[in-house]
Amino acid sequence: MTHEFIMAGFGGQGVMLMGQLMSYAGMFDGKHVSWMPSYGPEMRGGTANCSVVVSDQPVASPVVTEPTCAVVMNAPSLDKFAPTVVPGGCLLINSSLVTADPGRDDVKVFKVPANEIANELGNSRVANMVMLGAVAKATGAVPMERVEEALAKKMPARHKHLLDTNLEALRRGAACVE
Amino acid sequence: MTHEFIMAGFGGQGVMLMGQLMSYAGMFDGKHVSWMPSYGPEMRGGTANCSVVVSDQPVASPVVTEPTCAVVMNAPSLDKFAPTVVPGGCLLINSSLVTADPGRDDVKVFKVPANEIANELGNSRVANMVMLGAVAKATGAVPMERVEEALAKKMPARHKHLLDTNLEALRRGAACVE
Amino acid sequence: MGETILMKGNEAVAEAAIRGGCRFFFGYPITPQSEVPEYMSRRLHEVGGVFLQAESEVAAINMVYGASGAGARVMTSSSSPGISLKMEGISYIAAAELPCVIVNMVRGGPGLGTIQPAQSDYFQATKGGGHGDYHLIVFAPQSVQEMVDMTIEAFDVADKYRNPVMILADGLIGQMMEPVVFPDGEDRPNTEKPWATVGMGDRAERNIVTSMDLNAEAMEEINWRIQEKYDKITKEMLRYETLDTEDADLILVAYGSSARIALNAMSKARENGYKVGLVRPQTVWPFPYEVIKDLANQAKAFLTVEMSMGQLIEDVKLAAGETPVYHFGRCGGVIHSPAEVYEKIEEILNGGGAAK
Amino acid sequence: MGETILMKGNEAVAEAAIRGGCRFFFGYPITPQSEVPEYMSRRLHEVGGVFLQAESEVAAINMVYGASGAGARVMTSSSSPGISLKMEGISYIAAAELPCVIVNMVRGGPGLGTIQPAQSDYFQATKGGGHGDYHLIVFAPQSVQEMVDMTIEAFDVADKYRNPVMILADGLIGQMMEPVVFPDGEDRPNTEKPWATVGMGDRAERNIVTSMDLNAEAMEEINWRIQEKYDKITKEMLRYETLDTEDADLILVAYGSSARIALNAMSKARENGYKVGLVRPQTVWPFPYEVIKDLANQAKAFLTVEMSMGQLIEDVKLAAGETPVYHFGRCGGVIHSPAEVYEKIEEILNGGGAAK
Amino acid sequence: MTVVFDRPKSLRDVRTHYCPGCLHGVAHRLVAEVIDELGIREIGIGVSPVGCSVLAYNYINTDWQQAAHGRAPAVATGIKRVHPDKFVYTYQGDGDLASIGTAEIVHAAMRNEKISVIFINNGIYGMTGGQMAPTTQIGQKTTTSPFGRSAEHIGYPIRMTEMLAQLEGDNYLARGTLHNAAGIARAKRYIKKAFQYQLDNRGFSMVELISNCPTNWGMHPKESIEYIKEHQLKYYQLGEFKGGEEASK
Amino acid sequence: MTVVFDRPKSLRDVRTHYCPGCLHGVAHRLVAEVIDELGIREIGIGVSPVGCSVLAYNYINTDWQQAAHGRAPAVATGIKRVHPDKFVYTYQGDGDLASIGTAEIVHAAMRNEKISVIFINNGIYGMTGGQMAPTTQIGQKTTTSPFGRSAEHIGYPIRMTEMLAQLEGDNYLARGTLHNAAGIARAKRYIKKAFQYQLDNRGFSMVELISNCPTNWGMHPKESIEYIKEHQLKYYQLGEFKGGEEASK
Amino acid sequence: MAKVLFNEERCKGCELCTMVCPQKIIFMADRINKQGYHPATVEEMDKCTACATCARVCPDVVITVEK
Amino acid sequence: MAKVLFNEERCKGCELCTMVCPQKIIFMADRINKQGYHPATVEEMDKCTACATCARVCPDVVITVEK
């Protein structure tokens, strides 16, 4: 089984970290993984996205063009990536910022009010973790414990005090897609 | 028949022109010809030499390393080129400036007091033409008329008034090797 | 063995250089390799080395010349247009027989092109983009891990042969993160370099680093000597991997990023009953001509998969004899999809397509 | 036809450029080609063109880019290390599809090397020393006369295909004087260039000269388009000469200066009863692969004679199939003697020596 | 109703790719305004560099050539020598002009090449993600000077305009700023003089413009304006250094 | 009997390849004398350029590297960064330093790289046979300015030392001459100060030396001395431009 | 009457115009434009003097000023 | 007594030393050395003041001065 993700949003929404944690979780789970940022001038203007592959097979190309799962954190990303998801794949939408209709009925669509939940948790910056929880759960690409492990191990030391909030964010996200 | 010349001397002695006129003479005579200067840093220090090929065959390489005829206008050139002449070839020496023994008994050696003759003609700069006359005669590479033709056609316009002196120089040189 | 971590290719190659004993880096920013100088600017400071951002790629490669001539383990890194600017300097380094490591994270060309991955600098790397007869030893890693291993080794290899070594990768390997393990232990030590210009001290003979002899015969001598070294390197340094070639009708040839894609397509082909194998040169100079020559007796065809209009294919054809060689290239920054490579395999094995 | 005059190769190529309609020259001194800019500095003044000595080879090639993009017939000239410095610029020019003529009077390398003749920039010229998939059209004259003819034509060819053209010669042809005839008549006219940046005037669409598309797919499109052009050039521009190949057991392959030597050695061999022929590529890109392929069925062996450690030989091997290809190289500025080439011929035909 | 301010005609009506608050946009507009005012759009040929302004040809409505990194002055020289009657200008960043392109700008200035150069000094490599430029301030942290630029390690920021002002010949050299309205107005006057210099066939002209890079300075655009005031303008003196009235005073 | 003047120890006892009367020989000797006097032969690493002085390593008795044309400052930077305790110096011509190597010298100076540069300004490309250099005088005929250098066509001669003196930082910049005994004595003092600057770990130092090229100027050596007096010295002012006592006066 | 017009879809929300308006009447709207930015806007248009300072500093030529 | 010694084989006959000798005692010899140049020489050695000016201007370090 090969999970191919695109995770996209504004710069600052933490989509890069989200992708890296997914990769770590896959790695801890014994999978082949890769993470790849979009790079270059198109980064400019404040949007950012990354590709993540989690697979039983060695990863061929880390560049995902037809994701099995797209995670869109803002409106421009919906326009850009919703059409690329493979039929039968899934699409996770940050419904706090994205209200438009994805226009796909051949994919599973999950709406996650990530910013609202983050705000409820008292830290607007954990919206990405809310989403990550939802992604892990919705796709089953990696067990939730591995995501938690990744978070615990890879969170920068200076943010360690936020670990609990982040873990809680993961769980709240996962809960959204149950 | 292929004549391969090296003509060498101090810068200013006109060895380059000598070589070019030999090439022109050959060309006018319907031969394949080439002229090639030594080039680059070794020019520095005031010595100069060129290779000339006059042949019934297309010229392979214009760079002469084993001349059938070496023309040495000064002492350092004797040291450098006398040893390179093929056995049976010929060596023309400007005896006005070169007194040393060439140390070759397997080549024909001609001593031409080029500077003295030039001075006698009232123009020290025609020593090269004296030598050219001698070379043409000694080697038979080109008929003397062709050399004269070359001289007449190719002498820079500003030197045309010196034509007669130059022609005389050719003849005096030729006379030296009779 | 250390811990497995996720690391970006560009940072991994930089860290690997440090482990390989590299203490000097001269470079200039260019996408998609800028993380190499960036990482070096932090790490070399920590280990007491020197990072210097040069005014240009031309200056950078000449600083490498100076530092290498002075005995250091030194590296530079760039991407296609920047590597083109280094051509004169690389020719000088090869001619002066100076060891160093040069990274090229190839991007789509020609010209300014794109910043996406490509493999269109193959000829430049393997045949000599600079003037004169010279060769770089060229490693072609296919993963972040392999890049690490090869880079660490590259410094020893460069010193051993007194020859520049190139790590030929691309934006894909440079930008991606993959699990990687660094070997435990100390950084590799620098090598004894009695020929280096370090000041004469009480040495009787001067050390002179030069790439010149104004005398042609002497310069030819130098060429012959270097050529002998190349023969030695050809024997000693060749690296390649073969996969499922034993019974293969069609043998893919691919290196670096493309080999990942080729492998994926090949797996699918095997699943579907096609007998497909893979030769993956890990060094593209020296190149595994003999390997391909041997396989040419058995295989019905070769297919080169490369992000280029057709460069690797020439080396394969040089070895393939009468066996047809097909080429499937993408370029300008476009990466093959495994699916299209698979289709190409099918097409060839079902008798379609024309060998190039 | 004009008068036959003796002319130095470097001056002849410059004069030929003028006859070819070249009115702009940007260059930098380097032995053994400095007479080209020197001659141009006088002659362009006379014909109302512009000669500019650039601050470097890098600047020179970028001035050529600008002038060509502005619609001019323009040339630059250099020798090996200087050509290496132009690699980035040449890749840009090829990518932006700008016409121009580039002269390389090759000297012995690598590095600073010598100033004597060599042919060791063959790969750089034919495979692309710069980054990315691109090609120059490369003429390889063997005499001053041929250099004149090819140079005049080069400007038309460059304009026709919107592609840089290289005149690949060396210090030998550059420095020697030989009889030469210039065609009578006016200088060639410049071509209409509606794409050139000359100011919009009242044109509706801007003209933009660029070598970039940040989008990989678009850049690939550009590459495909250029590639089609290359296919066309390959068909239309191939030039070669064969001599006495009909019955030849051994076929020499040589271009430029080396072909002169090879021909001489061949004549001697024929005199002595050896069946020897010669293929002389007049363009080395495109290369006469098919010609050699055909001859491979008949000849017992090929021998490449080149002033290099072995570059031309690769192209010959690509076409020679199973027929052995021998290589006889001199390098670093040393020119073969006809005698040693003859010896090599004898050796091969008497069964000695090993194909490379 | 009269229009007090509107988009200049020579500025194409498209969205730019620049980051929010990036003053490249202002510089583009000024160039377009001056082109309009001098009526030289039809004879204008621009040369864009490699840098964030690589796509300048999408914005300013003249013919264009895109040059290799640092080589815009050489490319412009090629164009101008072919078309001495056309208006040829380059638009270059500080990495482009003051680092890799040092030789090209110095020699274009030495030759007194009749081209006009707009030189955007934002103290950093914008396009490639914020590496140090020769113009970066002492102490300024960039991705390749992570501990701040140190004079001991890599010297003091380079003042290109002052350096070029040392060259002999009738050329125009000025430095303006884009960080506030007054500066912008003055910068525009400099640009106009510079362009006029070329049109009058006098010689080389260059206007250095102090600019920002909020993205790679890691600042909000508003903070970037403060940074310009506090750092850039203290080190880089504004004014005309050659050929202008201010210079001749 | 005492020896008043003899060959310095660091000058190898071999014939040079220079033309008769070429002042490269004097410059070599001065460098060797200063090396002797400062006792730095053992720690000296020279970098020779491409130009007539490409073979300088045959003459001055230290370790050497031969650099690509114009890149000596970059090569020296590489060496010095590896061996900050050694003495690293380059020896460059004006084609090398002021033309193709402009970026390298400007940035070595900007970085205040602790190297010393001997810069031989003979107003021409000697080695390649007398082409124009950026330092060539207006009106001077060379093989690539056959009608004499024209300011309109290619600008005025470049004064590198003055230009580099614009850069910030503690460096030493001076211009001397080799055309007579007094000049030579003064030039030697400059060289010594320059070398001392490096030994004191202060920063970049460069001494420009006005020299000749009888061969390519097409003059007898004696005439070349007159030419220096009449032309070179009128355009190129002698003295210390930075870091010296004269400069600080 | 003075009037400033914002081409809102071009606004990148950089806030530079807000810094310079002498009347301090420019503020960032709550809404988000297609590019994802809060665009600058003016409500108390009557206070506008048509000084065009905002327009001159705007890097994206968002603002047209009329009088 | 002052003395100048010429390493004649190294002399390239440039005549620079002759220009600067305050005593005007240096002249070019008639003979030619191995390099082909007329070497500089001094005959009236007693006039020499060992000022070493000649030696300092000689590009080829031909001259040694003793006192």
Ligand SMILES: Cc1ncc(C[n+]2csc(CCOP(=O)(O)OP(=O)(O)O)c2C)c(N)n1
């Ligand atoms: C030869 C070469 N080297 C490096 C690069 C990579 N590169 C692209 S833009 C740039 C620097 C841009 O900085 P600057 O000139 O300051 O412009 P800005 O983006 O700041 O406006 C670099 C180094 C390149 N494209 N080509």
Ligand SMILES: Cc1ncc(C[n+]2csc(CCOP(=O)(O)OP(=O)(O)O)c2C)c(N)n1
């Ligand atoms: C890249 C490159 N370009 C050009 C040359 C040719 N070249 C050799 S020396 C030289 C100029 C030398 O002039 P200068 O630096 O003034 O030194 P001089 O000989 O006058 O002392 C040139 C252009 C070269 N070797 N390499």
Ligand code: SF4
């Ligand atoms: S990266 Fe910097 S210079 Fe480039 S567009 Fe963004 S803010 Fe402007």
Ligand code: SF4
């Ligand atoms: S060519 Fe000029 S610089 Fe070179 S050695 Fe001769 S005189 Fe000196």
Ligand code: SF4
């Ligand atoms: S025109 Fe002046 S007053 Fe009106 S909004 Fe703009 S800055 Fe404010």
Ligand code: SF4
């Ligand atoms: S300055 Fe322009 S882009 Fe920035 S907020 Fe104001 S209107 Fe928007």
Ligand code: SF4
């Ligand atoms: S030492 Fe002085 S006096 Fe004696 S020869 Fe030399 S210059 Fe003349």
Ligand code: SF4
């Ligand atoms: S200066 Fe030296 S080389 Fe010149 S003539 Fe005098 S002794 Fe001879």
Ligand SMILES: [Mg+2]
């Ligand atoms: Mg910048």
Ligand SMILES: [Mg+2]
């Ligand atoms: Mg010089």
